[in-house]
Amino acid sequence: MFSFLILQCVVHAAPARLPSFHTCVGANEERLTPKWYKEHGIEVVLGTRVKSADVRRKTLLTAMGETISYKFLIIATGARALKLEEFGVKGSDSENVCYLRDLADANRIVDVMHSSAGGNAVVIGGGYIGMECAASLVISKINVTMVFPEDHCMARLFTPKIAAYYEEYYMAKGVKFIKGTVLSSFDIDSNGKVTAVLLRDGTRLPADMVVVGIGIRPNTSLFEGQLTLEKGGIKVNGKMQSSNSSVYAVGDVAAFPVKLFSETRRLEHVDSARKSARHAVSAIMEPEKTGDFDYLPFFYSRVFTLSWQFYGDNVGEAIHFGDFGGSKFGAFWVSKGQLVGSFLEGGTKEEYEAIAKATRLKPVIEDTAELETLGLEFALAVSQTPVQAPPQPTEVRGPSLILEKPLYVWHATAGVIVAASVAAFALWYGRKRRRW
Structure with missing residues (x-):
């Protein structure tokens, strides 16, 4: 035992x-x-x-x-939520200033929301906490203004084009965005309650409640x-x-x-x-039966009727695809000639699984224009095709096995499997081997 x-x-x-x-x-x-x-x-x-x-x-x-x-x-x-005082702003102890990290925080937000129905909420921060809390506040019939210093929301993950879609959606729901500035101070009444938020650019926002989501520290x-x-x-x-x-x-x-x-x-x-x-x-x-943790980085969010998933890494060149005027779109990230990250909004279970598998396979991308054209079809085709690994010995570094050359996957458009495409693939694969 x-x-x-x-x-x-x-x-x-x-x-x-x-x-x-x-x-x-x-x-x-x-x-x-x-x-x-x-x-x-x-x-x-x-x-x-x-x-x-x-x-x-x-x-x-x-x-x-x-x-x-x-x-x-x-x-x-x-991790703990970063507090305003760590940035030189006082007021975290005000009864209507909320953070969201633990159960007590969640209960407090609910109580303050109930007492602020029909009023104004200012959300400080444009990341996960800010975006998800803003959606919940709007659904609860509270007027919401989001404030953050970056050029667009979810700056650590979203590209400007992806962010623009969600910002427009939020604005259609009544959310206001103030970007490129930060909180400076609060107006606090004699009861210790915040009545207004003052920004560094001089803007003054009336507030019945404030939600702060400015990051965490382990x-x-x-x-x-x-x-x-x-x-x-x-x-x-x-x-x-x-x-x-x-x-x-x-x-x-x-x-x-x-x-x-x-x-x-x-x-x-x-x-x-x-x-x-x-x-x-x-x-x-079971130490003898447990290998090393092999995790594919994964993030997701669901707000309003929206639902997105992201896998991998958002480095390199972002290749957008799909209908940004509709409900299904996404992006691939290509770094050093390989697909390293995938994002999809409005996908099905099978489509999310496909972009996850494609990201884990890290296929070589030689033509980003073709990748943009194929879009989601590329991930679906890759996810259904066995990996064609070159018959080369692998190099061992320490306790783990690392493939020194990328795995090459046949990523022709689904349904176009004919003798000519097989021959083309064989020629392409042979040239690749000669480059090694």
């Missing part, structure tokens, strides 16, 4: 009133209720803060003075000086194991090797959190 401890941020026992959220949501799995944990022999300790950790002695000290020993420790402390403070840190998080190997063999890290706090790109990355998304947690537990329970 194994005994190991999962260290998480403090969890509150009260139920959520946003739709109830459990880690199984979107994965078609069991609801992880208190009853579920009890039935599976898992002790859940709520409302208990860990004050310090000693990974050498394998102990944790709680704020109540209790010492907890462990054989294995899984760090799932996630919760690593308990382990600084004890574990190796990288990318702002705790560095782990392909088993999610830290520089201390008894300590593992998962989710937002973990910086892990992404095999597809041969890089260490820290990803902030629920899908990565779920899958890295599964892998860590597997590595502890």
Whole structure:
């Protein structure tokens, strides 16, 4: 039998009133209720803060003075929301200024929304939190203005063309955008409530509530000086194991090797959190049967009637495709002659699976104009075609196997499988081999 401890941020026992959220949501799995944990022999300790950790002695000290020993420790402390005070702006403690990171934050937003019906909300930040909260506020009949310093929303992921589509959609729903500036200060009344938001460009926005989504910072403070840190998080190997063999890290706090790109990355998304947690537990329970974590970076969002998914990396040249005046469009990213990222709005389950598989295969792209013309058909064709790997020996680097040459995939348009295209492919493939 194994005994190991999962260290998480403090969890509150009260139920959520946003739709109830459990880690199984979107994965078609069991609801992880208190009853579920009890039935599976898992002790859940709520409302208990860990004050310090000693990974050498394998102990944790709680704020109540209790010492907890462990054989294995899984760090799932996630990240904290960046506060306005870290940028020199006071007012986070105002009763109608909201963040969204934990259950208490979610409950507070719901309460403030109810008291602000028909009023004005200012959303600070144009990323995930900002976009999704803005949509919910508009649906709740609140007037919304979004403020962010970038040129367009979701600047870390969206291209200007993709962002323009969503901004136009939001504006049609009544959302206003103020770009290229930031919050300067608040007007606060005698009751400690924000009544207006003042921007650096001099704009003054009346506000009944403010939602702040300006980024996060991983919760690593308990382990600084004890574990190796990288990318702002705790560095782990392909088993999610830290520089201390008894300590593992998962989710937002973990910086892990992404095999597809041969890089260490820290990803902030629920899908990565779920899958890295599964892998860590597997590595502890069945170390001989568990290989390295092979994760395809994945992000998604669903707001209003919109739904998009992104796989891979958004580096290199962006190749847009589809109908940006309609409901289905997307983009591929091509870097160093290979497809490395895919985005699709309005796809079916099969189409999302196709762009995921195409991204993982990293096919060589020689003609970006053809890729633009084929669009989604390219991903569908690639996903249905077996990989044609060149019969070359692979090079081993350390514990993992890395293909030094890309895999070549036949990406002719679906349905055009005739003798001539087979011959053309053979000629093309032969030329490629001669280049090696």
